[in-house]
Amino acid sequence: MSERPELDIFDYAAxxxxxxxxxxxxxxxxxxxxxxGVWLGIFTIWMTxxxxxxxxxxxxxxxxxx
Numbered sequence: 001m002s003e004r005p006e007l008d009i010f011d012y013a014a015x016x017x018x019x020x021x022x023x024x025x026x027x028x029x030x031x032x033x034x035x036x037g038v039w040l041g042i043f044t045i046w047m048t049x050x051x052x053x054x055x056x057x058x059x060x061x062x063x064x065x066x
Contacts, residue, residue: 005056014049018042 025038055061 002057002060005053005060010052011049014045017045021045 021038021041025035
């Protein structure tokens with residue numbers, strides 16, 4: 001297994017999106033049904049990030065530099 005990869009823009013975007021959803025669901029519009037949707041969105045973001053980061057770690061896939 002290779003070394004742990006550095007965090008990149010996609011990692012920070014996932015974290016920022018989760019924080020934004022939590023603020024939206026608990027500060028801006030604290031509705032129980034809306035919070036449920038927020039947590040579904042967070043779960044989707046986490047699973048997508050988990051596969052992305054795991055692939056980057058296991059196979060050494062580098063992102064394209066702009």
